[in-house]
Each structure stands twice: as structure tokens, then as C-alpha cells.
Amino acid sequence: VLPKISLVATAVAATILLIGCGDDAAPTGPVVLKTAFNQSENNPQYKALVSFSDKLEAATNGRYKLEIHPNELLGDQRASLELVQSGAIQMAVVANPLVENFNKNFSVLAMPYVYDNPDHQRKVFTSGVLDNLFASTKGTGFEVITAYTAGARSVYTKGAAVTSPADMQGKKIRVMQSDTMIKMLSCMGGTGVPMGQGEVYSAIQQGVLDGAENNEITYSDLKQYEVAPYFSATRHVMVADLLVANENFIAKMDESDRELFRKLAKESTQTQFELWDKALDGARQTAKDNGAVFTEVDIKPFQERCKPLQAAMLTTPEQKALYEKIREMAE
Numbered sequence: 513v514l515p516k517i518s519l520v521a522t523a524v525a526a527t528i529l530l531i532g533c534g535d536d537a538a539p540t541g542p543v544v545l546k547t548a549f550n551q552s553e554n555n556p557q558y559k560a561l562v563s564f565s566d567k568l569e570a571a572t573n574g575r576y577k578l579e580i581h582p583n584e585l586l587g588d589q590r591a592s593l594e595l596v597q598s599g600a601i602q603m604a605v606v607a608n609p610l611v612e613n614f615n616k617n618f619s620v621l622a623m624p625y626v627y628d629n630p631d632h633q634r635k636v637f638t639s640g641v642l643d644n645l646f647a648s649t650k651g652t653g654f655e656v657i658t659a660y661t662a663g664a665r666s667v668y669t670k671g672a673a674v675t676s677p678a679d680m681q682g683k684k685i686r687v688m689q690s691d692t693m694i695k696m697l698s699c700m701g702g703t704g705v706p707m708g709q710g711e712v713y714s715a716i717q718q719g720v721l722d723g724a725e726n727n728e729i730t731y732s733d734l735k736q737y738e739v740a741p742y743f744s745a746t747r748h749v750m751v752a753d754l755l756v757a758n759e760n761f762i763a764k765m766d767e768s769d770r771e772l773f774r775k776l777a778k779e780s781t782q783t784q785f786e787l788w789d790k791a792l793d794g795a796r797q798t799a800k801d802n803g804a805v806f807t808e809v810d811i812k813p814f815q816e817r818c819k820p821l822q823a824a825m826l827t828t829p830e831q832k833a834l835y836e837k838i839r840e841m842a843e
């Protein structure tokens with residue numbers, strides 16, 4: 513009896529032959545860019561990626577498309593960045609602090625109070641002023657393709673609102689996995705505990721944390737209001753998210769495809785800002801409908817305490833130059 517395996521092997525060999533047949537070969541289907549995303553399909557970043565994929569597919573006559581894996585299905589942001597570096601997947605959205613670990617100059621993009629408002633941030637992200645910075649991680653397996661907004665981050669807690677640095681004392685607040693974010697939390701008066709997003713809900717629920725800090729959309733979408741209903745609008749920092757791609761994958765693309773890819777990725781940033789703006793009110797309302805209490809906060813005392821951190825974040829000449837360029841773009 514012929515073992516099954518040899519039938520399979522014959523079929524595989526036949527397929528390989530077919531693929532190798534040049535013009536007469538059967539169509540092999542689009543090149544799929546596996547893309548890791550750590551939040552849900554409701555997130556404006558997910559929607560911007562879908563629109564990017566649709567446009568890329570149309571513009572390349574179906575030769576390229578994205579396959580987006582939401583909800584940390586491919587691991588948290590740190591793990592997915594490693595998958596991109598190794599080429600196991602092609603793209604991921606990761607927060608700026610994770611990329612700061614490769615080039616400290618990125619920290620300028622997530623400095624406290626570097627952008628005056630979302631419009632200022634949008635101008636910076638779509639102007640091309642960051643192109644050199646984005647290319648600077650080449651050699652480590654990935655490059656940054658474009659940046660997305662993740663709004664402004666505020667502190668939310670169980671128990672009571674925090675309206676002053678004194679209220680933050682002794683509070684364990686989850687931060688992203690980066691030194692800057694840990695330092696930021698201490699300058700605000702609390703203690704930053706680094707961890708991946710997927711663990712935050714249960715860590716607050718179990719009392720390992722007193723709260724976290726994030727934008728309204730993430731807060732609402734991940735239902736964190738259920739465990740930390742006091743949202744205090746500290747708006748202490750606007751941290752960019754970065755769309756990163758495997759370096760070799762990009763290098764191997766046909767030049768005209770690569771240009772198209774880069775252009776459409778940049779355009780997706782504009783789309784993403786619009787989607788973000790539209791989603792904000794709904795996110796706040798959903799949180800409120802589910803018991804969240806939003807408190808406005810005087811940010812000046814927090815700003816004062818964070819000034820030394822801001823100065824310490826501008827150490828290299830590149831950081832200073834970039835900071836100046838970003839500030840010049842404010843209205």
C-alpha cells in the first residue's frame with residue numbers, strides 16, 4: 513500500500529512546480545502582511561488598518577493585503593515587536609515607549625506636553641518631519657512606517673478620583689513597559705508598575721494595582737471602568753503609537769510597490785486621526801453609562817513636578833533638534 517505521506521509529498525511537489533511556472537502559473541494570491549494589534553476591532557487604529565489594507569489591495573490589483581490579528585492574539589506589544597523583528601509576522605502597532613528601547617531619540621514623541629493639542633500632533637505625524645527618526649531602527653530588524661494617535665492619557669483609579677500629586681501618593685498605577693513611563697508616574701506623585709495591557713483589568717480587580725492611565729477609548733473599550741471607575745482627566749501625556757514593519761520585507765518589495773505602500777500608510781494616519789476624533793465622545797459616554805465618573809483636574813501642579821523629567825529627556829543634540837522642530841509646528 514502506498515503510504516499517504518508520499519501522496520501528500522507529490523501534491524506539495526506539484527504545487528511547488530506550478531508556482532515556479534512563470535507566466536502560465538496559477539495565481540498565487542496576494543502577499544499577506546500579518547499585522548499584530550493589541551486592542552479590539554472597535555479601536556480607531558484597527559479601523560484605519562482595515563482601510564489601509566483595502567486601499568493597498570485596490571492599488572496593487574490585489575497583490576498585497578493586511579491580515580490584522582486584534583486583541584493581543586499574537587501576544588502583547590513587546591512580543592509582537594519581536595515577531596516583527598524576526599520576520600515571523602510583517603507588521604504590528606506598538607506604543608512609542610517600546611521603540612524608545614531601541615533609539616532614545618523616540619522619547620521626544622512621548623514627552624509630557626510636547627504637543628499642544630491633537631491637531632498639532634496630527635501635523636507632526638503627517639509632515640514628514642519624523643521620516644529620519646522612523647528609518648533609524650533599520651539594522652535591528654524593523655522600521656517605523658507611520659505613527660497613529662492614541663489621544664491623551666489620564667489616570668483612573670478605584671476608590672476615589674486623584675486631583676493632585678498628593679492624591680497619587682502610595683498609588684500603584686499600571687504603566688507601559690518603559691522607563692520613561694515609570695519615571696513619569698513618579699514625577700506625578702505615584703508609583704508606576706510596568707505590564708502588558710492584557711493583564712491590567714484583572715490586576716486592578718485583584719488589588720495588585722490601584723489603577724492605570726490611558727486614553728478614554730482604551731479605557732472604555734477594555735471596560736476598565738468596571739474596576740477603576742474614577743477617571744481623572746490629568747491628560748499628562750500624548751504617547752504616539754507606531755506602525756512597525758519587518759525591515760527585510762520592506763527592502764524586498766518592488767520599488768514602486770514600496771512607494772505605494774509608504775504613501776498609503778501615511779494616508780492611513782490622516783484617516784486614523786479623523787476616526788479617533790469621532791470615537792472619543794462615544795467612548796466617554798459608554799464609560800459614563802456604565803458608572804464611570806469623570807473629573808477635571810488642574811494639571812499645573814503635575815506639570816511643575818514633571819519639569820525636571822522633561823529636561824532629562826532632552827539630552828542628545830538629535831532630541832533637542834527634534835523637540836524644537838515639533839514645537840515650531842505648534843500654532
Ligand code: GCU
Binds near residue numbers: 550607687708709
Ligand atoms: C494605548 C495605546 C496602545 C497601548 C496601550 C497601553 O491604548 O494605544 O498602543 O498598548 O495604550 O497602555 O498598553
